[in-house]
Amino acid sequence: MPELKVLFATSEVAPLVKTGGLGDVSGALPAALRAIGVDVRILVPGYRQVIAQLGRHETVATFDTLPGFPPARLLSGTMAHDVPLLVLDCPALYQRDGGPYQGASGHDWADNALRFGLLSKVAAVLGCNESPLGWRPDLVHCNDWQTGLTPAYLHFAQGAAPSILAIHNLLFQGNFPPETVNELHLPPSCFSIDGVEYYGKLSFLKAGLFYADHITTVSPNYAKEIQQEPLGFGMQGLLAMRRNKLTGILNGIDTGEWNPATDPHLAQKYSRARMTGKAANKQALQSRMGLNLEPDVPLLGVVSRLTHQKGLDLLLEIAPLLTGLPAQLVMLGTGEAQMEAAARDLSRRYPGQIGVHIGFSEDLSHQIEAGADLFVMPSRFEPCGLNQLYSQRYGTPPIIHATGGLADSVVDCTPETLKDGSASGFAFHGMTAENLYAAIQRAVGLYHDQAKWKALRKNCMAKDFSWERSAEAYRAVYLKVLGR
Ligand code: ADP
Ligand code: GLC
Numbered sequence: 001m002p003e004l005k006v007l008f009a010t011s012e013v014a015p016l017v018k019t020g021g022l023g024d025v026s027g028a029l030p031a032a033l034r035a036i037g038v039d040v041r042i043l044v045p046g047y048r049q050v051i052a053q054l055g056r057h058e059t060v061a062t063f064d065t066l067p068g069f070p071p072a073r074l075l076s077g078t079m080a081h082d083v084p085l086l087v088l089d090c091p092a093l094y095q096r097d098g099g100p101y102q103g104a105s106g107h108d109w110a111d112n113a114l115r116f117g118l119l120s121k122v123a124a125v126l127g128c129n130e131s132p133l134g135w136r137p138d139l140v141h142c143n144d145w146q147t148g149l150t151p152a153y154l155h156f157a158q159g160a161a162p163s164i165l166a167i168h169n170l171l172f173q174g175n176f177p178p179e180t181v182n183e184l185h186l187p188p189s190c191f192s193i194d195g196v197e198y199y200g201k202l203s204f205l206k207a208g209l210f211y212a213d214h215i216t217t218v219s220p221n222y223a224k225e226i227q228q229e230p231l232g233f234g235m236q237g238l239l240a241m242r243r244n245k246l247t248g249i250l251n252g253i254d255t256g257e258w259n260p261a262t263d264p265h266l267a268q269k270y271s272r273a274r275m276t277g278k279a280a281n282k283q284a285l286q287s288r289m290g291l292n293l294e295p296d297v298p299l300l301g302v303v304s305r306l307t308h309q310k311g312l313d314l315l316l317e318i319a320p321l322l323t324g325l326p327a328q329l330v331m332l333g334t335g336e337a338q339m340e341a342a343a344r345d346l347s348r349r350y351p352g353q354i355g356v357h358i359g360f361s362e363d364l365s366h367q368i369e370a371g372a373d374l375f376v377m378p379s380r381f382e383p384c385g386l387n388q389l390y391s392q393r394y395g396t397p398p399i400i401h402a403t404g405g406l407a408d409s410v411v412d413c414t415p416e417t418l419k420d421g422s423a424s425g426f427a428f429h430g431m432t433a434e435n436l437y438a439a440i441q442r443a444v445g446l447y448h449d450q451a452k453w454k455a456l457r458k459n460c461m462a463k464d465f466s467w468e469r470s471a472e473a474y475r476a477v478y479l480k481v482l483g484r
Contacts, residue, residue, distance in 0.1 A: 301372025
């Protein structure tokens with residue numbers, strides 16, 4: 001079989017730049033694909049932090065005449081596991097302080113249409129026969145709205161590779177004023193319901209969903225949920241129409257990065273065979289977060305963006321009840337100002353019992369996965385979710401709202417599932433604070449039953465969430481699209 005060549009276009013890739021799960025996936029999936037023989041190369045914008053960490057590289061292409069865009073060039077470097085990395089260097093668009101999507105003030109960059117229009121455009125140029133690289137992918141794998149225009153550009157180009165669009169979160173759509181169609185040099189005819197138009201705007205995401213040869217999303221359950229209201233966020237009709245071209249593939253995790261037996265961030269390493277080390281991590285976490293050093297009080301952990309999606313408003317609402325259970329809580333996150341303030345306020349009101357860190361901290365996120373007894377993830381919707389996968393691997397059963405990838409990856413603890421060895425966490429149905437609280441009570445009840453608790457944690461740690469299986473599933477999609 002000829003080697004399969006794939007261009008993986010993404011707006012973030014860990015460890016160079018990450019705001020959430022897309023960064024993790026882009027850091028790990030290409031490596032897993034290479035391990036099964038797919039020649040995959042990553043394309044990412046040259047944000048300041050990416051260029052700064054790039055190391056040895058060479059310029060492999062220049063783009064001086066892309067209509068509508070400032071001059072840019074392509075730098076070629078290498079990621080871990082020898083994954084080739086193509087960095088789109090365009091100082092006018094990417095060399096600035098702040099995040100990939102927003103400035104320090106928390107507002108979207110005003111020129112995001114141009115910034116991600118260029119990323120989409122260059123991915124498409126590389127996906128055509130006259131690719132300046134001398135390497136033309138068989139297929140372009142796009143991710144979320146930031147590369148949603150690639151399938152559209154490819155559709156209107158000559159000698160173009162087919163494309164897939166992977167949906168990581170349908171809430172973010174990249175919708176811009178209609179005149180953007182001309183600014184980005186898309187053919188005016190594509191501004192229609194059978195094209196990129198979405199309620200009078202140009203939608204990058206809609207463009208991808210409409211023109212991609214295949215659509216994937218990051219869990220089987222979410223693939224079903226988005227074909228209906230409310231989780232289709234307006235795209236449900238199109239997705240239902242294209243359901244034969246829509247595949248849900250559960251994300252894996254980077255088992256090298258997330259391994260309690262080797263994790264350098266931990267106070268003490270531990271494994272399924274030697275779980276006792278977890279206690280030292282709990283104590284270290286309590287100490288770091290200013291909590292009372294209580295080995296026998298269950299400690300709940302949260303690592304999350306603090307946004308409406310994540311449902312943590314419910315947890316904040318019932319947090320005062322936790323101390324009576326008793327249970328402790330640690331939270332790490334950034335996001336909406338109001339939620340950050342509410343979390344900070346709780347930690348002030350319940351010193352020693354609730355600890356909050358507002359910020360982004362890689363090492364603390366590992367320490368919470370390891371040191372907490374239970375991990376809380378009450379998301380309103382969750383395309384896949386990675387933290388519940390990490391927490392199971394760290395023997396920290398998750399408490400989840402039964403939605404999207406959370407429902408696909410956590411087995412609710414019942415007498416039956418405990419007996420057959422499948423139980424791995426606590427699920428609640430119905431997005432209310434009462435239901436969340438009932439699940440927490442159930443979890444805390446089991447925590448005090450030592451034999452069952454140990455069995456549950458062992459189940460969690462035995463689960464296999466490695467990328468290999470998912471990488472095989474992506475390859476199968478690629479081959480299907482290519483008719484091979
Ligand atoms: P999403 O992509 O919707 O935010 P995921 O669960 O898929 O949710 O992935 C979130 C990723 O971002 C995880 O790797 C998580 O550990 C990380 N993360 C989120 N918030 C923080 C934070 N404040 N500090 C460190 N890591 C964080
Ligand atoms: C998105 C989703 C999250 C998913 C991640 C990676 O950010 O919100 O559920 O795990 O993408 O696919």
